[in-house]
Every structure is written in C-alpha cells, then in structure tokens.
Amino acid sequence: MKVYRFLTGPDDASFCHRVTDALNKGWELHGAPSLSFNVAENKMFCGQAVVKTVHGKEYHPDMKLGEQ
Template sequence: MKLYRFLTGPDDATFCHKVTAALNKGWHLFGSPTYGFDQASNAMRCGQAVVKDVEGQEYTADTKLSDW
C-alpha cells in the first residue's frame, strides 16, 4: 500500500522533530514544504507532505497512518 500524510506544526523545532521522526520511520518527503501565517494563533505554521510504501499490507479507511 502507498500511504500519504501531511504533517503540520508551528514554525519551531517541534515541527522539524516531527518530520525527522517520520523520515526515520521510513517516510519520504513529497513535494515542497509550505509555510503560512495562522491568524488564530498569531504564529507561522509549517507543513510537509510525506509518503511511504508498505509491502504486503492493504489500505483501509481504518488504517492509522501514524502507526507506520
């Protein structure tokens, strides 16, 4: 199965750690990162899509992406 996630977070080290953790679990960057201002929190936010291929598994709507 091919999995897709869009990681988001504040523009600080926690976002970088989130992406780094995904990369260390076998996820791969997909496309360019995004960056925008969140008026509700009055802060900059980051986003990055990641993908992963998992052999021998079938995707269902119940698949918990963070488990992979």
C-alpha cells in the same frame, strides 16, 4: 501500497523533530513544505507531505497512517 500523511504544526523545533522522526521511520518527503501565517494566533505554521511504501498490507480507511 503507498501511504500518505500531511504533517502540520507551528514553525518551531517540534515540527522539525516530527518530520525528522517520520524520515527515520522510512517516510520520504513528498513535494515542497508549505508555510501559512495564522493571524488569530500570530504564529507561522508549517506543513510537509510524506509518503511511504508499505508491503504486505491493503489500504483501509480505519488504518492509522502514522503507525505504518
């Protein structure tokens, strides 16, 4: 089974650490990152899709994707 997550957060080191953590847990980048400026907060936000193949499980909507 392949699982998908979209990581988001402010454009700072904490976002990079979240993506790095996912990569080190077997997730792979999927597509290009995205950037969006939040006018209300006057901040730039990032997004990055990641995917992972998980063996021996079936998809269920209640599963915690980040724990796979």
